[in-house]
Amino acid sequence: MYHDSPTKTLHSPLLKMPPSMQDNYPSTPGKVKVERSNYFGRVASRWHTTASARLLACTAILLALTLCVFFRMSGTSRVGGEGDIVGRSMAVFKPTHQWELKVRQSCLPKRENDAMVVLVTGAAGFVGTHVSLALKKRGDGVVGLDNFNDYYETSLKRARQDVLQKHGVFVVEGDINNEALLKTLFELGQFTHVMHLAAQAGVRYAMQNPGSYVHSNIAGLVNLFEVCKAANPQPAIVWASSSSVYGLNTKVPFSESDRTDQPASLYAATKKAGEEIAHTYNHIYGLSITGLRFFTVYGPWGRPDMAYFSFTRDILRGKAINIYTGHGGKDLARDFTYIDDIVKGCVGSLDTAEKSTGSGGKKTGPAQLRVFNLGNTSPVTVPSLVDILEKYLKVKAKRNIIKMPRNGDVPFTHANISAAQNQLNYHPTTNLDTGLKKFVKWYQSYYGVGTNHRLWLGDQEQIV
Numbered sequence: 001m002y003h004d005s006p007t008k009t010l011h012s013p014l015l016k017m018p019p020s021m022q023d024n025y026p027s028t029p030g031k032v033k034v035e036r037s038n039y040f041g042r043v044a045s046r047w048h049t050t051a052s053a054r055l056l057a058c059t060a061i062l063l064a065l066t067l068c069v070f071f072r073m074s075g076t077s078r079v080g081g082e083g084d085i086v087g088r089s090m091a092v093f094k095p096t097h098q099w100e101l102k103v104r105q106s107c108l109p110k111r112e113n114d115a116m117v118v119l120v121t122g123a124a125g126f127v128g129t130h131v132s133l134a135l136k137k138r139g140d141g142v143v144g145l146d147n148f149n150d151y152y153e154t155s156l157k158r159a160r161q162d163v164l165q166k167h168g169v170f171v172v173e174g175d176i177n178n179e180a181l182l183k184t185l186f187e188l189g190q191f192t193h194v195m196h197l198a199a200q201a202g203v204r205y206a207m208q209n210p211g212s213y214v215h216s217n218i219a220g221l222v223n224l225f226e227v228c229k230a231a232n233p234q235p236a237i238v239w240a241s242s243s244s245v246y247g248l249n250t251k252v253p254f255s256e257s258d259r260t261d262q263p264a265s266l267y268a269a270t271k272k273a274g275e276e277i278a279h280t281y282n283h284i285y286g287l288s289i290t291g292l293r294f295f296t297v298y299g300p301w302g303r304p305d306m307a308y309f310s311f312t313r314d315i316l317r318g319k320a321i322n323i324y325t326g327h328g329g330k331d332l333a334r335d336f337t338y339i340d341d342i343v344k345g346c347v348g349s350l351d352t353a354e355k356s357t358g359s360g361g362k363k364t365g366p367a368q369l370r371v372f373n374l375g376n377t378s379p380v381t382v383p384s385l386v387d388i389l390e391k392y393l394k395v396k397a398k399r400n401i402i403k404m405p406r407n408g409d410v411p412f413t414h415a416n417i418s419a420a421q422n423q424l425n426y427h428p429t430t431n432l433d434t435g436l437k438k439f440v441k442w443y444q445s446y447y448g449v450g451t452n453h454r455l456w457l458g459d460q461e462q463i464v
């Protein structure tokens with residue numbers, strides 16, 4: 001597979017760093033294997049003068065690659081410590097009886113009519129946790145999958161996992177690139193639906209770690225589609241695309257039929273690529289696929305890398321926040337969308353998804369292929385977002401107003417949601433003020449100083 005080839009990511013900025021610095025980056029699978037293998041390659045190139053040195057270098061590279069692959073696999077493809085995986089796509093996966101039991105129990109629906117059995121990828125993520133809970137609460141069978149990578153604090157992901165476990169959702173620890181694991185899950189779960197939310201998120205981080213976007217948003221997506229296409233019966237798939245596919249478009253509000261061929265970030269480009277890949281799997285194999293273009297989702301249990309979350313953290317610590325401005329000093333604006341509204345859109349998509357038409361890799365007829373905007377339809381500027389945070393945090397922010405760096409950001413987003421309104425019965429009801437009030441309440445209860453609360457100190461976390 002792509003991520004196994006050390007030659008494809010030669011332009012990664014990480015390659016310019018010494019290995020010690022590379023360790024500061026999250027352990028997303030795209031990174032370590034590629035960087036280390038190229039590091040050994042560069043060492044080897046200094047030894048090219050003699051044939052024996054060349055032989056030695058080759059042996060060292062092979063050994064290093066083997067070790068990298070071995071350690072990488074054992075580090076990222078664990079299955080809750082209860083299964084045993086060797087290798088990735090060609091893995092031998094030996095689940096324990098107890099692990100199988102947990103998967104089966106988690107998949108059991110608690111309602112009679114029209115119950116679904118859903119695999120939720122990225123279940124320990126922000127949206128994944130909320131969607132898994134909503135499905136479980138209404139009686140669907142749900143099993144989660146998450147690789148618990150350290151793009152942001154893993155303790156938050158573990159805390160979400162605890163919440164899910166309390167509600168009877170088992171989250172398997174593993175990567176969507178692990179074909180053997182996915183196949184085993186499909187055999188056990190006989191999923192009717194897949195809610196695919198696992199991804200490398202974040203618009204600006206794509207400049208630091210491009211390989212992680214290719215690994216999760218492209219290679220991982222293809223691997224998942226491959227397993228879904230071969231499954232019998234094939235599940236219907238709903239997956240997270242992004243508002244960022246509208247890129248540098250200036251026509252507002254953004255409609256699904258607008259052009260999406262000028263992405264401003266690699267993140268956006270991988271999501272756009274995902275939409276094209278979805279078309280292919282729908283066309284060839286009859287997979288029913290619905291892509292959801294999320295617009296800057298926020299709320300309780302959210303993502304610490306996002307502005308509303310990091311601003312909250314910094315305002316409370318008395319640290320200055322950078323507020324970007326666009327061309328001519330214009331405020332940036334986002335169609336911020338509250339998590340509960342997004343959950344309704346996800347569940348509505350699952351409920352209206354038609355069955356896939358293929359079976360065992362063969363298409364028997366045309367299948368449903370949809371794309372929807374899930375936004376709020378009322379963009380708010382970033383300074384106004386900060387005003388609201390100040391109100392609920394009761395602390396004045398120290399504002400640095402700076403020109404938007406060239407980092408993949410777009411100046412504004414604004415969703416036209418009429419398609420989702422008509423077809424998914426999607427009607428967002430939470431405005432930014434109400435949503436941020438709920439977020440601040442959650443933030444203070446989660447991180448607030450007191451018994452058993454977590455205090456985030458920037459690069460480390462303390463239980464106080």
Ligand SMILES: O=C(O)[C@H]1O[C@H](OP(=O)(O)OP(=O)(O)OC[C@H]2O[C@@H](n3ccc(=O)[nH]c3=O)[C@H](O)[C@@H]2O)[C@H](O)[C@@H](O)[C@H]1O
Pocket residue numbers: 201202203241242243244294295296297305306307308322323324325332333334382404409410411
């Ligand atoms: O809709 C999406 O598809 C994406 O939404 C989200 O991206 P964005 O809309 O960029 O959200 P977010 O980072 O919260 O920045 C919000 C605003 O604050 C500005 N911003 C940001 C940081 C900062 O320090 N200062 C600042 O002004 C910044 O310039 C921007 O104007 C998801 O992260 C992404 O994964 C994807 O899902």
